[in-house]
Amino acid sequence: MAQQQNKLKLYSYWISSCSWRIRIALNLKGLQYQYIPVNLLKGEHFSPEFQRLNPIGYVPVLVDGDIVVSDSFAIFMYLEEKYPQIPLLPPDLPKKALNIQAANIVSSSIQPLQNLAVLKYIEEKTSPDEIIPWAKFHIEKGFAALEKLLKDHAGRYATGDEVSMADVFLAPQIFNGIKRFNVDMAKFPLLTRLNEAYSELPEFQKATPENQPDAPLA
Numbered sequence: 537m538a539q540q541q542n543k544l545k546l547y548s549y550w551i552s553s554c555s556w557r558i559r560i561a562l563n564l565k566g567l568q569y570q571y572i573p574v575n576l577l578k579g580e581h582f583s584p585e586f587q588r589l590n591p592i593g594y595v596p597v598l599v600d601g602d603i604v605v606s607d608s609f610a611i612f613m614y615l616e617e618k619y620p621q622i623p624l625l626p627p628d629l630p631k632k633a634l635n636i637q638a639a640n641i642v643s644s645s646i647q648p649l650q651n652l653a654v655l656k657y658i659e660e661k662t663s664p665d666e667i668i669p670w671a672k673f674h675i676e677k678g679f680a681a682l683e684k685l686l687k688d689h690a691g692r693y694a695t696g697d698e699v700s701m702a703d704v705f706l707a708p709q710i711f712n713g714i715k716r717f718n719v720d721m722a723k724f725p726l727l728t729r730l731n732e733a734y735s736e737l738p739e740f741q742k743a744t745p746e747n748q749p750d751a752p753l754a
């Protein structure tokens with residue numbers, strides 16, 4: 537069983553939902569890590585040093601000794617295999633597939649469409665007024681699919697009564713939908729209920745943007 541030998545390093549930005557997923561996973565797995573802030577608004581992700589770690593220049597990046605992994609999905613899978621003591625993927629194959637599907641809806645069919653770089657592009661090519669409607673449209677499409685996908689499987693959490701991968705990806709995305717893009721959550725009762733359940737868990741609370749060292753002082 538792999539023990540934690542090196543202190544992990546996480547390159548993260550306080551409000552980045554992709555970084556936030558990994559903060560939750562690390563907390564749930566009880567792994568200590570060093571937090572290295574990358575200020576996206578100041579463009580620190582475009583620096584040559586950061587781009588050497590992740591050529592596409594996005595957070596998060598995890599450094600584990602000599603190993604560098606970027607992309608939250610890849611980092612999650614890496615952590616799951618390297619640190620299996622507290623698993624976040626269920627052994628039951630259909631349930632595992634459901635978790636991967638739900639997580640991937642967030643990470644490939646929702647978040648990329650509301651990423652900073654995409655919103656800047658929309659703003660430049662159309663107008664600042666198009667940003668929120670664009671993001672909202674894609675988030676709501678994804679949320680509608682997630683409601684349908686999970687409705688017959690959810691327990692206290694997304695795929696049952698144990699916290700698992702789907703929850704790790706859902707929590708930051710639901711928060712973003714509500715706080716940054718004014719999504720009307722009345723249309724998504726299951727996601728609303730899950731969001732309430734997440735807010736009670738210390739591992740999720742510790743990972744929220746306002747609790748990060750690079751969060752601006754209120």
Ligand SMILES: N[C@@H](CCC(=O)N[C@@H](CS)C(=O)NCC(=O)O)C(=O)O
Pocket residue numbers: 552553554555576581593594595596606607608609643648651652653654
């Ligand atoms: N698929 C990647 C996406 C990473 C990503 O989009 N990160 C955002 C923050 S959540 C970022 O660094 N954005 C910088 C930019 O858009 O310029 C992942 O899941 O890690």
